Amino acid sequence: MQTGSRAGTNPLAMREYGIVFAFIGLCILVGALCQLKVVQGTWPQNAFLTVNNLLLILHQISVNGVLAVGMTFVIISGGIDLSVGSLLAFSGMMAASFATRSPGVTAWAGNYGAFIPIVVALAVGSASGALNGWIISRFKIQAFIATLGMLMAGRGFTMAVTNGNPISALGPEFRWFGTGKLFDAIPIPAVILGIVFLLAWIILNKTVFGRYVYAVGGNEKSARTSGINTKAILIWVYVLSGFLAGVAGVILTAKTGSAQTAAGTSYELDAIAAVVIGGASLSGGIGRLTGTFFGALIIGVMNNGLDILGVQSFYQLIIKGSLIVFAVILDPSRKLTA
Amino acid sequence: MKKLIASLMLSSLMVAGATTMANAAPVRIAFLMYGNKAEFVQLMERYAKEHPAVKQGLAEVTLFDGRYDAAVQNDQGQMAVNSKYDAIIINPMDFEANIDVVTVANEAGIPIVVTNARLNTQDMLSEVVSDDVEGGYLEAKAVLEKLGCKGNVVIIEGPKGGSGEIERGRGNERAISECPEGAVKVLERKTANWSRAEALDLMQNWLTAHPKEIDGVIGQNDEMALGAIEAIKSAGYDVKDFAIAGIDGVTDALRAVKAGEMTSILQDARGQAQGSIDVAMKAVVGDDYKPMSDIWEQYKGKMEWNDGKTKRYDVPWTIVTPENVDALLKDRGY
Numbered sequence: 001m002q003t004g005s006r007a008g009t010n011p012l013a014m015r016e017y018g019i020v021f022a023f024i025g026l027c028i029l030v031g032a033l034c035q036l037k038v039v040q041g042t043w044p045q046n047a048f049l050t051v052n053n054l055l056l057i058l059h060q061i062s063v064n065g066v067l068a069v070g071m072t073f074v075i076i077s078g079g080i081d082l083s084v085g086s087l088l089a090f091s092g093m094m095a096a097s098f099a100t101r102s103p104g105v106t107a108w109a110g111n112y113g114a115f116i117p118i119v120v121a122l123a124v125g126s127a128s129g130a131l132n133g134w135i136i137s138r139f140k141i142q143a144f145i146a147t148l149g150m151l152m153a154g155r156g157f158t159m160a161v162t163n164g165n166p167i168s169a170l171g172p173e174f175r176w177f178g179t180g181k182l183f184d185a186i187p188i189p190a191v192i193l194g195i196v197f198l199l200a201w202i203i204l205n206k207t208v209f210g211r212y213v214y215a216v217g218g219n220e221k222s223a224r225t226s227g228i229n230t231k232a233i234l235i236w237v238y239v240l241s242g243f244l245a246g247v248a249g250v251i252l253t254a255k256t257g258s259a260q261t262a263a264g265t266s267y268e269l270d271a272i273a274a275v276v277i278g279g280a281s282l283s284g285g286i287g288r289l290t291g292t293f294f295g296a297l298i299i300g301v302m303n304n305g306l307d308i309l310g311v312q313s314f315y316q317l318i319i320k321g322s323l324i325v326f327a328v329i330l331d332p333s334r335k336l337t338a
Numbered sequence: 339m340k341k342l343i344a345s346l347m348l349s350s351l352m353v354a355g356a357t358t359m360a361n362a363a364p365v366r367i368a369f370l371m372y373g374n375k376a377e378f379v380q381l382m383e384r385y386a387k388e389h390p391a392v393k394q395g396l397a398e399v400t401l402f403d404g405r406y407d408a409a410v411q412n413d414q415g416q417m418a419v420n421s422k423y424d425a426i427i428i429n430p431m432d433f434e435a436n437i438d439v440v441t442v443a444n445e446a447g448i449p450i451v452v453t454n455a456r457l458n459t460q461d462m463l464s465e466v467v468s469d470d471v472e473g474g475y476l477e478a479k480a481v482l483e484k485l486g487c488k489g490n491v492v493i494i495e496g497p498k499g500g501s502g503e504i505e506r507g508r509g510n511e512r513a514i515s516e517c518p519e520g521a522v523k524v525l526e527r528k529t530a531n532w533s534r535a536e537a538l539d540l541m542q543n544w545l546t547a548h549p550k551e552i553d554g555v556i557g558q559n560d561e562m563a564l565g566a567i568e569a570i571k572s573a574g575y576d577v578k579d580f581a582i583a584g585i586d587g588v589t590d591a592l593r594a595v596k597a598g599e600m601t602s603i604l605q606d607a608r609g610q611a612q613g614s615i616d617v618a619m620k621a622v623v624g625d626d627y628k629p630m631s632d633i634w635e636q637y638k639g640k641m642e643w644n645d646g647k648t649k650r651y652d653v654p655w656t657i658v659t660p661e662n663v664d665a666l667l668k669d670r671g672y
Contacts, residue, residue: 047546047547052546053546056542056543056546059542059572060539104671159374164375164379165380166588166589166590168589168590169590169593179568179571187572255535255568256534256565256568257564258534258590260375260535261375261376262375262376303539304543307528307539307543307544307547309547310528312528313498313528313529314498
């Protein structure tokens with residue numbers, strides 16, 4: 001469709017490479033600052049530029065990366081999903097209640113291995129997402145408002161499940177999804193992120209559904225008149241976002257070993273940041289998953305690099321905030337969308 | 339419904355002639371909590387409801403969720419005054435901003451007790467708190483003792499500028515300064531906002547920056563210490579090679595103490611919640627009131643009842659060790 005024909009034009013290609021350049025530039029900058037410490041003799045070796053640290057960054061961005069993949073679909077479709085942080089907490093809490101060795105936290109609590117809790121988390125996330133999508137398309141409510149409602153309600157559900165208590169003592173089968181390593185090296189959360197990204201890329205770029213998502217976001221009216229069932233597309237987009245919030249809930253809960261009622265608070269903003277840094281337009285119709293992936297990586301490298309360099313957290317927030325705005329200002333294709 | 343049950347219970351007590359209370363209706367206490375999303379807050383709420391006066395229907399405690407917003411708590415304080423509660427207990431969100439609640443309660447002549455966190459005023463009836471400087475001192479001491487006052491430590495801080503971070507940090511520093519000068523080096527200190535997930539990432543990054551150099555972790559609460567433990571495990575180190583401590587005594591930390599992975603300094607949610615209810619009851623009921631919670635028996639010699647007239651009750655900290663951890667876990671139903 002529209003986007004397919006535009007993909008070859010120069011500005012869009014520029015944008016796609018632009019983010020890669022930005023990422024490489026950031027890595028070189030952080031790596032150089034670390035190298036300085038080695039030269040000065042304060043460090044025995046460059047802690048940043050190692051394979052292990054790269055894997056660590058992938059481990060650390062897994063939750064935000066998975067959320068950002070869902071957010072990319074939502075933003076391309078012209079919407080926004082503010083509820084993913086709360087849905088992460090809700091699905092994580094539900095999963096934990098089926099994976100805990102500590103009885104009594106909920107009426108049904110128990111340890112059922114890994115399969116059942118994961119299915120529960122994905123079902124809870126998808127169902128909540130479906131509710132988001134249904135409300136948005138059925139009542140023509142702005143996505144911002146509908147998902148803002150879910151942001152609050154989802155947090156309430158999370159607390160209602162256990163009366164506000166955390167759920168801990170999770171079984172080892174479930175925890176493997178947060179702490180396990182493939183070939184003794186690659187963290188499982190990074191593997192999950194890779195699979196999610198790959199499947200999502202295929203869906204967005206190689207299927208009719210993906211093209212329809214762009215079409216709905218570009219111009220919903222003309223999409224509808226050209227025969228696309230825009231309501232169904234929108235519902236599925238939010239189901240996908242909720243489903244991925246469930247995946248992220250599983251990863252975070254398994255990683256920390258505890259489902260907390262405050263888990264995922266304001267994670268939706270990091271996910272939106274990754275998508276925006278990746279070049280998507282909040283007005284819909286434009287965005288790429290590869291951009292989102294590098295957007296999440298840039299945030300991850302920044303958090304990791306600034307921790308390693310011992311930069312105080314205040315400056316970390318200032319740098320992160322500036323980066324988001326600069327990424328959009330410097331986006332060479334921005335005029336296209338404005 | 340609760341009120342109905344409470345009044346039924348009370349009237350049955352009166353029939354039995356077992357009460358000397360002058361009040362016919364239960365004492366209504368508004369308990370303003372800063373939030374309800376953390377395990378510690380949940381524990382305080384639970385122990386408040388388990389206070390003997392509440393169970394026997396002499397007091398009726400209504401809990402309010404301040405939603406981590408000082409302004410919300412101030413509104414709730416005004417609301418409690420308007421609804422003519424007999425006493426107000428506040429677990430404040432903010433050291434300065436919530437002084438307002440004390441002011442409006444005093445204007446209305448309603449006894450006000452501050453618990454758990456402190457307020458920067460002396461105008462309240464009484465405070466039932468644990469000294470955060472002392473807590474920070476005890477946890478750092480636990481880490482430094484295990485290290486023999488020698489080595490590199492990192493400090494994971496609470497939200498910057500909050501009274502918890504400032505006072506516990508002061509305690510951390512006091513303990514470090516008691517070691518010979520230069521023997522203990524603080525490699526890094528940074529906030530993880532009381533969050534396990536944030537502390538996990540932070541500690542992973544520190545382990546990358548300082549491979550094999552970190553000997554001790556001082557977490558200003560348990561959740562962050564637990565995050566550090568997860569990071570140490572994921573980086574392939576042995577947790578037992580580190581000296582780790584946190585504050586609060588949340589259930590997961592008790593389990594980690596049991597597994598020999600850390601030390602936790604228990605902040606007594608029960609002592610704070612039930613102690614403040616006794617102080618409030620005394621102020622409302624008058625001289626006839628005798629404290630009903632058994633915490634006064636438990637802390638005899640360390641924290642005296644003193645007829646409910648002490649300005650500041652310092653609820654003692656308990657160092658959780660493998661010896662006392664089983665009893666604490668049992669008390670929580672594990």
